């Protein structure tokens with residue numbers, strides 16, 4: 339019973355709850371049972387909210403019962419009773435928010451992030467906060483001050499990062515869906531490593547109010563699910579203008595409807611030559627080409643394209659992201675919230691708090707960023723990086739004149755071993771080489787599973803679209819998932 343309930347899609351959960359095939363309490367229980375069994379091996383969560391989840395399940399069951407009596411199920415909120423998890427970089431009122439860091443101490447935010455609030459108002463139940471690289475700086479969830487998360491497909495490997503806890507929780511069926519954030523790949527890369535569907539929306543599409551800032555010109559909030567259809571369901575609710583986030587955009591969010599006919603006739607799919615380079619794991623390249631063939635069989639036209647400035651994305655990102663991070667993280671000084679370490683005067687309190695509170699990767703970023711912004715170097719580093727960023731953005735503008743979407747790998751390789759890159763920051767940074775450009779250009783990207791390598795580790799394909807074309811990305815992902823079943827494979831039964 340437990341496994342049956344936790345492996346359902348969100349739509350199946352919705353239907354089962356509405357017809358009374360199972361209660362919300364049973365659904366929540368089944369997920370906590372998985373957590374109890376698997377969490378010691380996976381460590382997906384930093385905080386669990388069992389009591390509030392069960393309380394909410396009781397309310398949901400009452401509403402479901404009344405609706406069944408009155409035959410008014412169609413008026414129930416869309417996500418009523420669906421268990422979700424939230425990356426611990428995003429606030430949920432009344433739950434600890436650590437950002438994977440010691441520096442926030444036992445801070446409990448008094449407000450819920452807008453996008454999460456919209457899900458909660460649609461009936462979703464937040465059952466916990468998931469592990470993350472410290473302040474989302476990393477690609478493996480190993481920089482978390484609370485220890486790493488382990489990949490459910492192979493627990494000697496990383497789940498990806500920084501939303502690794504969210505990915506592991508969904509892959510291990512501890513929740514139906516999880517919210518993550520993506521500054522340079524942190525939704526898409528863990529989705530790929532854990533065999534999931536993950537969406538990084540257009541910059542400004544989903545409110546970031548309540549998402550702790552990392553690189554403000556790059557940050558976005560997205561979701562990790564087991565199918566494109568589930569991701570679309572959540573995205574639709576989360577997206578749209580929010581007066582609390584000055585960068586959120588006033589663009590209509592068209593409702594996404596799926597046809598059951600996987601027809602991609604007329605769709606132009608671009609294959610950028612710069613994303614098929616030396617050093618990609620051969621299995622990854624083979625599976626991406628096979629997936630592109632599948633799109634072609636469904637009617638898509640495949641077009642070879644070039645994004646000539648791709649090679650600059652990595653250095654540009656690793657100037658801009660740390661620069662913005664160094665400014666954003668200046669607020670953690672022991673004064674208003676979180677940790678306070680003090681033995682002397684004010685300056686000493688600042689430096690001891692920050693020295694004790696931040697881990698080594700965050701310190702590295704703050705130093706890099708502060709240097710890039712310092713007077714005398716600003717133009718040469720940050721200013722120059724911004725100019726090259728414009729060229730990267732223009733590459734996309736040009737490409738989208740001739741294609742509708744761009745297909746490529748999410749990552750050069752499948753999930754690596756725990757500890758494999760911890761002594762080599764550059765090797766870690768290279769993990770993001772295919773995901774960073776979408777953040778620099780502000781365009782949306784989706785990742786979904788397209789096969790396995792020889793160790794049976796999932797491989798993800800990425801599709802990048804024009805701004806505000808998330809609907810098209812979901813549509814293609816769903817079409818692909820109609821004719822394949824990689825998204826239905828689970829690592830732990």
Ligand code: GLN
Nearest residue numbers: 474475476521522523524
């Ligand atoms: N791995 C990248 C970094 O460390 C991206 C992280 C993210 O998207 N939050 O900056």
